[in-house]
Amino acid sequence: MRVAVIGLGNMGMGAALNLLKAGGMEVAGVDPRETARAEFAAAGGTPAASASALPEGTEGVLVLVVNAAQAEAALFGPEGAAPRLAPGAVVIVSSTMAPEDARRLAGIAEARGFLYVDAPVSGGAVGARAGAMTVMASGSPEAMAKAGPILAAVSKKVWTLGDAPGLGSTMKVVHQLLAGVHIATAAEAMALGIKSGLDPRTLFEIVIGAAGNSWMFENRMPHVLEADEAPRSAVDIFVKDLGLVGDLARSVAFPAPLAAQALQLFVSASAQGHGGKDDAFVIRAYQALTGIALPGEG
The missing domain is CATH 1.10.1040.10 (N-(1-d-carboxylethyl)-l-norvaline Dehydrogenase; domain 2)
Known part of the structure; x- marks a missing residue:
């Protein structure tokens, strides 16, 4: 599975490194900071300075940026990931945002033929590095199934709160x-x-x-x-x-x-x-x- 993590900060770097360790996935990591990209590349990942440079046909993307505005830009902005995603790709957004923003982003993703999982996380940098985050997720059964291997690699527990984006x-x-x-x-x-x-x-x-x-x-x-x-x-x-x-x-x-x-x-x-x-x-x-x-x- 070809996957990507957008945002190699305190949480995103840990998630990206654990996806690499999980095996069976080609993992790209997006961050504008050269130091973060260098750390990820040294671990065997494929770094990119912007989401628009992700490998074509990426099947799953985990978004770990600060807020809804950054998540929307990273996915659907001029330098966003959407054109690089495979049809039916799963978009997992773990940024903390208002429920109405999660529903809005889900609507945009689904209109473009993508699956969407509203999946905020907790556990801090230590939990992320240990692959032990707690995931509070909501999304359709199909979206949750496709996101499953990604979430399993980065978390100790995935709570499924329902089918509707916004519940997470x-x-x-x-x-x-x-x-x-x-x-x-x-x-x-x-x-x-x-x-x-x-x-x-x-x-x-x-x-x-x-x-x-x-x-x-x-x-x-x-x-x-x-x-x-x-x-x-x-x-x-x-x-x-x-x-x-x-x-x-x-x-x-x-x-x-x-x-x-x-x-x-x-x-x-x-x-x-x-x-x-x-x-x-x-x-x-x-x-x-x-x-x-x-x-x-x-």
């Missing part, structure tokens, strides 16, 4: 409510402990062995302890994703006050110039309010 994206938006609130709460707890005179590393060790721990606290707060702002997932990702939570909540007349407050904290950190930093550094919003020194700042 709805689930991912609900998931991001939890993820964003948990990161903001982890930062709040760390900032409060620092402000109150606790040693931050000791605070961390106690929490991860106690009932107050969360996956996000244990995963993200080491970045703060190590003063490592390199983005695995950036502050601005959660400005986007928690904005999607608010949009979904309004569309069904649902109050989501915790998500709204967490969004404001990410917006605050972004407004201070930290939008491109690791999302753990939403803690900068608390630092601005309290004057605390973070680890590594003396």
Whole structure:
């Protein structure tokens, strides 16, 4: 099977490398960054700087870009993949987006004779490299069957939520409510402990062995302890994703006050110039309010 991954970032690179390891597939990877293409080529993949340069007759494409606009451009824009895809190819879009955008992209794909799977993922860069992402998918039985070998190679679990595109994206938006609130709460707890005179590393060790721990606290707060702002997932990702939570909540007349407050904290950190930093550094919003020194700042 001739397949491609569009977007060799933190998640996409891991997915592309696991497709190579799975065997039985010719794998191309698309990314404008020369460094990403070089890493993928060194692993045995076929790199391309744009989707329009994919091998002709590509039968499956996994899209791991930031948002709906990028996904649409990568597939159907002037430099998009669509002309390079085989008739009946499966398009798997794993970008986090509003459910209505997933439905719209599915309509475009199906009108061109392609199968479409709405398949957001979770698991972070570590999960992607391990081939252990969680997939929240929806699509027709035919689309899911054709996407099966691709999704199996990159995930530990594929949840099939129904036939209709948009259900996968709805689930991912609900998931991001939890993820964003948990990161903001982890930062709040760390900032409060620092402000109150606790040693931050000791605070961390106690929490991860106690009932107050969360996956996000244990995963993200080491970045703060190590003063490592390199983005695995950036502050601005959660400005986007928690904005999607608010949009979904309004569309069904649902109050989501915790998500709204967490969004404001990410917006605050972004407004201070930290939008491109690791999302753990939403803690900068608390630092601005309290004057605390973070680890590594003396």
